[in-house]
Amino acid sequence: MLRFKLPPLFLLLAALLFSNLAMATPSDAKVAGFAGADYWNVVKQGDQGSTQAQGQEAGQLINVAGEEWRLWRNQWVTPAGAYAIGGTLAILAIFYLIVGQKKLDAPRSGELIERWKRLDRANHWTVAILFIILAVSGLSLLYGKFFLRDVLGDSLWANYIMLCKLAHNYLGPLFVLGLLFMIVRWMKHNIFNGTDIVWFLKGGGIVGKAHPSAGYMNGGEKIWFWLLTIVGLVVCASGLVMDFQNFGQDRETMQIANLLHGVGSLILIVGSFGHIYIGTLGTEGALEGMKTGYVDETWAKQHHDLWYEEVKNGNDKSSS
Amino acid sequence: MARMKFLCDSKRCIECNGCVTACKNENDVEWGIQRRRVVTINDGEPGETSISVACMHCSDAPCMAVCPTDCFYQTDDGIVLHNKDLCIGCGYCLYACPFGAPQFPSDAAFGERGKMDKCTFCAGGPEEDNSPEEKAKYGANRIAEGKLPMCAEMCSTKALLAGDANEVSDIFRERVIYRGHNDGAWSMSEEELAYDATQQKV
Ligand code: SF4
Ligand code: SF4
Numbered sequence: 001m002l003r004f005k006l007p008p009l010f011l012l013l014a015a016l017l018f019s020n021l022a023m024a025t026p027s028d029a030k031v032a033g034f035a036g037a038d039y040w041n042v043v044k045q046g047d048q049g050s051t052q053a054q055g056q057e058a059g060q061l062i063n064v065a066g067e068e069w070r071l072w073r074n075q076w077v078t079p080a081g082a083y084a085i086g087g088t089l090a091i092l093a094i095f096y097l098i099v100g101q102k103k104l105d106a107p108r109s110g111e112l113i114e115r116w117k118r119l120d121r122a123n124h125w126t127v128a129i130l131f132i133i134l135a136v137s138g139l140s141l142l143y144g145k146f147f148l149r150d151v152l153g154d155s156l157w158a159n160y161i162m163l164c165k166l167a168h169n170y171l172g173p174l175f176v177l178g179l180l181f182m183i184v185r186w187m188k189h190n191i192f193n194g195t196d197i198v199w200f201l202k203g204g205g206i207v208g209k210a211h212p213s214a215g216y217m218n219g220g221e222k223i224w225f226w227l228l229t230i231v232g233l234v235v236c237a238s239g240l241v242m243d244f245q246n247f248g249q250d251r252e253t254m255q256i257a258n259l260l261h262g263v264g265s266l267i268l269i270v271g272s273f274g275h276i277y278i279g280t281l282g283t284e285g286a287l288e289g290m291k292t293g294y295v296d297e298t299w300a301k302q303h304h305d306l307w308y309e310e311v312k313n314g315n316d317k318s319s320s
Numbered sequence: 321m322a323r324m325k326f327l328c329d330s331k332r333c334i335e336c337n338g339c340v341t342a343c344k345n346e347n348d349v350e351w352g353i354q355r356r357r358v359v360t361i362n363d364g365e366p367g368e369t370s371i372s373v374a375c376m377h378c379s380d381a382p383c384m385a386v387c388p389t390d391c392f393y394q395t396d397d398g399i400v401l402h403n404k405d406l407c408i409g410c411g412y413c414l415y416a417c418p419f420g421a422p423q424f425p426s427d428a429a430f431g432e433r434g435k436m437d438k439c440t441f442c443a444g445g446p447e448e449d450n451s452p453e454e455k456a457k458y459g460a461n462r463i464a465e466g467k468l469p470m471c472a473e474m475c476s477t478k479a480l481l482a483g484d485a486n487e488v489s490d491i492f493r494e495r496v497i498y499r500g501h502n503d504g505a506w507s508m509s510e511e512e513l514a515y516d517a518t519q520q521k522v
Pocket of ligand 1: 374375376377378381382383384400416417418419420421422438
């Protein structure tokens with residue numbers, strides 16, 4: 001528990017130390033002296049010596065940043081992520097039990113409208129499946145050791161966690177491509193406008209009978225899109241930094257990339273729970289659109305009335 | 321219970337790299353990996369100091385704390401060992417280690433590093449003591465034979481000490497006393513340096 005308070009304190013100390021000695025190097029006559037305490041303090045800041053060893057950063061005797069990274073990763077990101085995931089699942093379960101599914105409020109008309117082209121659906125499901133594989137393997141890498149090793153036994157655990165690493169490292173770059181394609185293709189649908197403000201003010205009509213207007217995409221969907229765009233790109237970039245260590249990134253770069261990657265991914269995983277809930281259990285008729293490409297007119301009128309009008313008036317600006 | 325530690329006496333190390341060679345040879349360490357290295361600070365300048373460094377077998381080991389596969393274990397003697405069958409080569413131990421001890425045989429794209437390798441304090445790995453499997457994966461197991469790590473045994477100036485922390489610090493303390501100064505060997509300034517080479521050990 002005490003550990004939770006350590007990182008800020010540690011940073012402060014490090015900052016103090018650093019400010020005192022920032023200008024010193026081990027070769028300063030005063031510091032060098034006969035290799036006393038000041039000398040080792042400077043070495044501790046990561047000063048490079050010379051060595052016959054050829055490995056990367058071989059000349060660096062001490063790197064204290066690793067301990068800081070350990071604290072941030074183990075004492076903050078790991079528990080915070082677990083609480084966030086557990087909490088979100090609990091809230092969704094309670095919400096479902098109390099409010100239940102959002103039903104269509106009129107019977108289906110039987111008339112279908114095309115909502116997602118084949119390419120949109122292929123893109124969505126490719127990214128979705130890769131996301132799930134990456135989330136499961138990533139969560140296993142972060143949390144697996146706490147219980148999976150005991151459950152599986154050493155030899156299964158070794159194979160499973162190796163598979164997780166391979167899947168993560170080789171499918172990750174494919175996810176980057178899929179996500180980039182999706183961002184470029186769908187950005188035009190997701191520019192916020194006045195309609196979204198009203199939509200947010202009415203809470204998206206999730207509870208009760210309110211039906212805030214929405215175009216092709218509603219405010220909630222747009223938030224998910226921008227979350228995937230902004231946080232997703234951070235996750236992709238930091239992931240690529242870690243995946244291609246062959247370019248010689250130093251340890252500190254990796255530590256930062258790892259923290260950004262972990263925090264960003266946990267945010268996306270929590271967000272995806274909301275997205276998956278609303279798209280399946282939470283809303284009657286929502287999944288059909290992404291499954292078949294077509295939605296019922298009743299559903300369109302109820303959830304995306306402005307888009308429905310556009311389609312009916314024959315000037316559907318959304319579909320490209 | 322003994323707590324095994326290395327200590328390199330920086331006033332004695334002459335950067336001969338004998339420990340590095342002894343380690344490589346004793347453990348048949350893979351190409352491209354050096355479990356031990358000697359770093360010289362201020363090479364050729366006043367205050368030149370050399371130190372031999374490898375895994376320091378930390379009591380609260382950062383590598384152990386971050387490993388996603390939980391493949392590290394600490395022996396009763398406090399030696400930090402790892403199980404290569406569980407290692408996935410993610411590199412986290414290297415990011416966390418203060419001394420850059422974990423090394424990898426490969427450095428290819430997509431995080432293909434191979435299995436991590438590091439100093440075992442000449443104590444092998446989880447396989448049966450001195451079995452061919454243990455030898456192939458981790459190198460020698462001198463501890464099982466009641467011997468100390470080869471690097472320290474071969475050190476030409478006895479700068480590198482290995483063994484029970486209490487004994488190692490006793491030896492070091494004795495040296496410091498005979499070198500003669502006020503303040504513990506690690507915080508010496510030029511004025512305090514009063515080494516008297518004629519001093520005889522009683
Ligand atoms: S590998 Fe590094 S962190 Fe782990 S015990 Fe050795 S010195 Fe400590
Ligand atoms: S490289 Fe191997 S030993 Fe190091 S943290 Fe990853 S799995 Fe553990």
